[in-house]
Structures are given as C-alpha cells and as structure tokens.
Amino acid sequence: MTLAVAIGAGAGLGAIVFRWLISSFTWVFSGHADYSATGGQAHPWLPALGPWFVLFAPVVAGLVYGPLVHRFAPEARGHGVPEVMYAVAERGGRIAPQVTVVKALASALCIGSGGSVGREGPIVQIGSAWASALGRLVRLPESRVRVLVACGAAGGIAATFNAPLAGPFFAMELLLRDFAAESFGAVVLSSVTASVVGRAVLGDTTFLDLPSFSLRTPWEYLLLLLLGVVVGAVGVVFTRVLYRVEDACDWAWRGPEWLRPAVGGLLLGGLLLVLPQMYGVGYPVLQDALGGRYLLGMLVLLLVGKIVATSLTIGIGGSGGVFAPSLFIGAMAGTAFGEVVHVLLPSASSPPGVYGLIGMGAAFAGAARAPITAVIVLFELTGQYTIILPLMAAIVVATLVSRKLSRDTIYTLKLRRRGVDLDRLATTNPLAGRTVDSVLEPLPEPLSSDTDLVSAGHQLALSGHGILPVVGGDGRYHGCVSARAVAEALGGVRAGDLVVADLAELPPLITCDAPLTDAVAALVNARGTGLPVLDRDGTILVGWITHQAILTVPQSISRTGFPLKETIRKPASVSTGAG
Known part of the structure; x- marks a missing residue:
C-alpha cells in the first residue's frame, strides 16, 4: 500500500508536469492557449506569416521529438496504451524507465505543435513506466509489478482528467483485464493519491463546463439505442481508418524513422491550415459542438476531419492518445444525430447536445470496448448524472455493435498486427484449466x-x-x-x-x-x-x-x-x- 501511495503521488506530479509541458509548447508553437478555438488566427509573434505558420509548426516539433523517440525510447511512438497492455500481459510489467521522460516530452511537443491526439495514452505510459521502475527497484515479483503498473496508469488518468473513479476502472478493465479485490484496492489508493496531488495544483472542477442536460420523454430511449448503433459503428470506422492510414504512411515512407515526423508534419500542417479546429486535443471545439454552436454540415466536417487528423498524426510517427479523439468523434457524431432528430421531432426531442454527450461515451465504447470505463469517465468529465441511464443504454449497444463488427479494439489491434493476441495468451496458458x-x-x-x-x-x-x-x-x-x-x-x-x-x-x-x-x-x-x-x-x-x-x-x-x-x-x- 505504501508503494501504491508513492506511485499515485508520482503519477499525480507527472500529470501536472505533462499538462504544463503541453500548455507551454502550445504557447510556443501557436502563440495561444488553445489554437483550436481561434478560428485560424496568425501567430502573435509571427504576424507576417498569418495562419501559414501551422504548416511548419509540426515540422519543427517533429525534428525535435523524432530523433528523441528513435534514439532513446521507440516504444514512446504512437498512442501508448497497447505498449502498456503488452508489458502487463507478456513482460511482467517491465517498462524501460526512460519512457517516462521521453514520452512526456515527445507527446507534449506533438500535441503542442498541432498533433490531433489526446493526452491519456501518454499519461498512462508515463505513470506506468514510473511504477514499473519503482517496483523493480524494490525487487518485487512480476505479479506485484503488474499491479503497480496498473496503479501508475490509474493515477495518471485520475490526475490529468480529475477523474478518481475513471482511473481505476480504466486500469482494471483495459490493462489488468480483471477486478481482483487485492489489485483493485491498490489501484484505487493510487488513484485517490494522484487525484489529491492533481487537485492541489490543477483545481477541482469538471473537465467540461456544460449546461444541465436531461431527456424530455421516455420515448427518446429508443432513439438513443439507435444512436448507440450508429456511434458504435463510427468507433469501429475510426479504428480501421487509423490503421489504414498508418499502413499507408509505412508504405510511402522510405527514409530514416527519426525524420518521419518532420516530413509527415507538412501533411499535418496542411490539414491544420484548412481546418484549424483539429489543432491539438480540441476540447474547446468539442464543448462548442455540445453547446449547439455548429450546424449539421460543420459537425460532419469536424467528425471526418478528426478521424483523418488523428490517423495522420499517429501514422507519421506522432506521440499521443486516441481516447480524447474518440470522445471528440463521438460528440460530433452524436450531436449531428441529435440535429437530425430535432428537425424531425422538434417538440419531442432533447437538445442535440444531449445526444452528443451520450455519443462521446458510445464512441469510446465502440473503439475501446470498455463499457464500464466509458460510463464512469463520461460522468466524471461532465458531471452530468441526469443522463446516466440513457448513457448506459447507448454504451451497451455500442459495445455489442463493436463486438459484432470487429474482433479487435483500437488498442488490441495494434498488438495483433505484431502477432500478439492477448485473448489467446490468456486461454493458451499451460496452467489454464489445470488444478x-x-x-x-x-x-x-x-x-x-x-x-x-x-x-x-x-x-x-x-x-x-x-x-x-x-x-x-x-x-x-x-x-x-x-x-x-x-x-x-x-x-x-x-x-x-x-x-x-x-x-x-x-x-x-x-x-x-x-x-x-x-x-x-x-x-x-x-x-x-x-x-x-x-x-x-x-x-x-x-x-x-x-x-x-x-x-x-x-x-x-x-x-x-x-x-x-x-x-x-x-x-x-x-x-x-x-x-
């Protein structure tokens, strides 16, 4: 338990530093706190370039983090969570200690320069690497190190999103893949510690500031079940496009890997020049969509743009998570669905933002197939308890649709492409089924x-x-x-x-x-x-x-x-x- 507290405190501090790095690099590369909300303004330090500076920001950042990742921690490339899942399942929780620093710098540079990825994958890998190093330092057995790695992941999620409940469920459902009482206790303790540390510096407010939402009539549950089908399918589409784009980048690139993020950054910069709302994580854009500030056509454009921008960022060798992009995609798809419903049934339907909020959880469930985490994280990110029942219904449907359409999740597909099948490893263990x-x-x-x-x-x-x-x-x-x-x-x-x-x-x-x-x-x-x-x-x-x-x-x-x-x-x- 002492180690769980130490890991939680370290993960909380790591989340604080990581968020500060993202904010600092965003200011440096764009001149704004969050460029996605500016509508394509010029960099205040480079006014002569106008909005064209975004064409070069990802290139400059790629020249820094590309060699850094290639030389010191190749596993820091990409979205991070699959590497932690593999370390827990196959490597006894062993993660190279330098991943903590390299992942933090690479992901902060990538996001700060416009990379359209999230910060949950990096903070999971950062917290897990810190926990793994500490566990091996005190010479714990592999079974304990695995639990500590989950503690680090939970602490990172809890601190960076102010989500002390979502952190443990993310770690248990996706990393450990069970809910053993002993493991759960340590993971929760780490999450609580990280949350206390994070709140002391970052404050105690919900991540998204939204008006109170609720359903107007019970008949809307039928529409939300249909929403679960649609957005669950969108989550699967996101997964497939992500890896198709990555394959295309692998096929097209013939140069040294350390140079790939910089050269590919030109493509990403071109996309940002056309659609600046894709710059970085994009939470202000997501909040505007839920608040009803976009029309149907713009919502669809943002949906497609985020899928392409995130896929391109990962494909060129960028470093960042896919959790936040899946929430963004779900918000756009759900709000667009709500706009259509509101046109057809203006007096019997809730505001489109309700559908967008529920779509966030459904998209993550469709992509990651983690329904418990999806429910908890949406509740903590928004504080919207009034939509918990329809949220649960839509998430269950989205999970079932995802399972029907795809064998893998957005995380496990990356491992299967390397020849690693986590489900097969669990069932073909020589000890499985033996007494x-x-x-x-x-x-x-x-x-x-x-x-x-x-x-x-x-x-x-x-x-x-x-x-x-x-x-x-x-x-x-x-x-x-x-x-x-x-x-x-x-x-x-x-x-x-x-x-x-x-x-x-x-x-x-x-x-x-x-x-x-x-x-x-x-x-x-x-x-x-x-x-x-x-x-x-x-x-x-x-x-x-x-x-x-x-x-x-x-x-x-x-x-x-x-x-x-x-x-x-x-x-x-x-x-x-x-x-």
Missing part, C-alpha cells in the same frame, strides 16, 4: 507441534524444502514452520523455551481443486520451496506442491491442448483443525 491435484507430490514428514527447535532445524535441513507442516498430538494441522523462522529463533535468548508450535504460521490455503494459477501466486510469497495442499473442504492434508512440480505442466500438454499424462500421487491423510 493442483494434477501435480501433487507426497507430503513431507510433518513436525510434531512439541518438537524442540534443534530437532526441527535438523529435520528441515534434511527435507530440502525449507518449510514443513506442523501437526499436534491429535494429528490436527497447525500450519507450517520455515527454516528461516527456526534459525532466527535459535539465535534468540529464549530458544530453549520454544517449540515448533510457537513458530507455526498458516500459509495461504491451497486445496487440491484450486487452479494452478492460484497456487503459483501463493508459492511466489512462500518462505520455502513448497506448500501443503488440503482436500476440497480444507480439512485434511493430502499432499505437497512445489515450483518444480508446476514446471512439469507444459511438458505434459500436447499440441492439441490435452494432457498427455497425469501425475497422480498417493495422498497423505493428516487431519486439520486448529486454525
């Missing part, structure tokens, strides 16, 4: 609870396990005693007064029908080389399990996935009782 009784070993000779420490030390040395079970005079199981505990006690002044029962500890309960994956987790923290196994009721000792026995599992599985042989051991019958 402890398939690798049972004979139970070592238990120690009697009244055994003196000298005799116990002798038996532990002969056993070779470093830990032995302890039974009472009535044969009841009292726990285990480790060689380390006996050795430490023998060095004390009261060693002659102690017996084994005084040192016995209850290790994690492992039953014969428990999954092997649970046994591995228990063995990671065991004091010796094995642990006792009890029957299904947890009352009788039936055997012993070791790391060596588990290592034989892959050799006993055929290519078809069926076991070639089973190792059946004769169980030992020792009762258990006292806990």
